[in-house]
Amino acid sequence: MQKLLVTGGAGFIGSNFVHYALDNTDAHVTVLDKFTYAGNRRSLAGLPEDRFALVEGDICDAALVDGLVANADVVVHYAAESHNDNSLHDPRPFLDTNIIGTYTLIEAARKHGTRFHHISTDEVYGDLELDDPERFTESTPYNPSSPYSSTKAGSDLLVRAWVRSFGLQATISNCSNNYGPYQHVEKFIPRQITNVIDGIRPKLYGAGENVRDWIHANDHSSAVLTIIEKGEIGQTYLIGADGERNNKEVVELILKEMGQPSDAYDQVIDRPGHDLRYAIDSSRLRRELGWTPRFSDFEQGLADTVKWYRDNEDWWRPQKSETEAKYKVQGQ
Numbered sequence: 001m002q003k004l005l006v007t008g009g010a011g012f013i014g015s016n017f018v019h020y021a022l023d024n025t026d027a028h029v030t031v032l033d034k035f036t037y038a039g040n041r042r043s044l045a046g047l048p049e050d051r052f053a054l055v056e057g058d059i060c061d062a063a064l065v066d067g068l069v070a071n072a073d074v075v076v077h078y079a080a081e082s083h084n085d086n087s088l089h090d091p092r093p094f095l096d097t098n099i100i101g102t103y104t105l106i107e108a109a110r111k112h113g114t115r116f117h118h119i120s121t122d123e124v125y126g127d128l129e130l131d132d133p134e135r136f137t138e139s140t141p142y143n144p145s146s147p148y149s150s151t152k153a154g155s156d157l158l159v160r161a162w163v164r165s166f167g168l169q170a171t172i173s174n175c176s177n178n179y180g181p182y183q184h185v186e187k188f189i190p191r192q193i194t195n196v197i198d199g200i201r202p203k204l205y206g207a208g209e210n211v212r213d214w215i216h217a218n219d220h221s222s223a224v225l226t227i228i229e230k231g232e233i234g235q236t237y238l239i240g241a242d243g244e245r246n247n248k249e250v251v252e253l254i255l256k257e258m259g260q261p262s263d264a265y266d267q268v269i270d271r272p273g274h275d276l277r278y279a280i281d282s283s284r285l286r287r288e289l290g291w292t293p294r295f296s297d298f299e300q301g302l303a304d305t306v307k308w309y310r311d312n313e314d315w316w317r318p319q320k321s322e323t324e325a326k327y328k329v330q331g332q
């Protein structure tokens with residue numbers, strides 16, 4: 001039985017991965033999570049006690065990390081400060097967790113010869129014009145825009161350097177925007193769904209022309225497992241499911257699914273430096289490792305996500321008013 005150490009496993013994508021790995025492999029999973037505002041114990045409720053352990057702690061804590069990495073076969077590194085809007089108002093935690101935390105983990109993985117998979121984002125590549133026929137590939141130059149994406153870019157470069165200089169047994173994946181259950185209500189899709197449930201009109205930044213390339217979190221998880229099993233050490237793989245939609249289209253779909261008029265949203269002030277478009281070419285992952293996404297119908301996936309938030313109000317309700325109060329101060 002493989003022993004996986006999953007950092008950030010109480011967050012959105014990490015918790016989806018933990019469920020997916022326990023359901024689809026015989027691995028033992030240990031989660032290391034600091035339980036920032038973004039971590040949620042309820043996302044890990046009911047997991048099998050003989051195959052799952054939870055450690056509350058910081059990936060910047062070298063002594064703690066060393067002991068956990070020494071006891072793992074594979075480290076899957078999701079932990080991060082993940083929200084662009086937060087990074088624009090208080091960048092410091094992004095430097096600590098995304099840069100120093102990643103450094104702390106790869107030093108331990110290097111020392112113990114532990115296989116390491118680094119989870120990253122398409123945002124490291126900057127943005128594309130709306131009419132650009134090209135999409136991001138593994139060889140697109142790095143050009144991050146925000147404090148969040150620049151710290152993720154920095155963490156990717158640390159991993160690459162540790163592979164080349166120290167022989168770290170690592171792979172990297174850069175994925176597009178995820179949606180699905182267990183996503184914090186600060187993020188675009190859950191914010192709008194829970195706003196509609198609360199009788200608040202969805203909030204669109206600017207004209208809503210910005211395009212994101214949506215992928216279901218389960219498809220991200222299956223891609224990460226594929227890379228851990230079959231990926232070549234030192235390589236980067238882009239993960240995406242051909243899900244480009246602009247924000248206005250997404251809000252209109254949510255409103256339709258929730259029985260509201262399609263124009264029942266507000267336009268609010270735009271995010272500074274707002275990336276215009278992300279688009280992933282995942283052909284390398286599909287061709288070389290044989291991965292394919294399962295959730296090809298975005299509208300159905302979105303309808304399932306609306307249902308999940310309707311059915312799981314006890315999961316998101318404690319975070320909602322604080323999150324909206326923060327947005328209100330920002331005029332968003």
Ligand code: NAD
Binds near residue numbers: 039
């Ligand atoms: P999230 O904010 O929902 O979860 C982050 C988790 O990390 C939380 O549980 C938090 O408590 C934990 N954490 C934060 N700082 C920590 C620290 N110092 N030590 C230990 N744990 C800490 O984030 P997410 O959206 O699930 O993103 C997870 C990863 O996936 C990130 O690395 C992010 O860059 C990457 N990613 C996200 C997306 C997306 O669409 N959300 C897309 C591509 C890549």
Ligand code: DAU
Binds near residue numbers: 175188203208
């Ligand atoms: O591309 C991958 C990235 O996707 C990840 O690396 C990040 O961790 C993740 O947060 C996400 O970043 P975005 O900035 O794209 O996600 P967010 O949910 O914050 O916003 C999605 C789009 O919706 C973006 O164009 C901003 C817009 N938006 C967001 C909010 C919260 C709105 O129009 N209104 C809103 O209320």
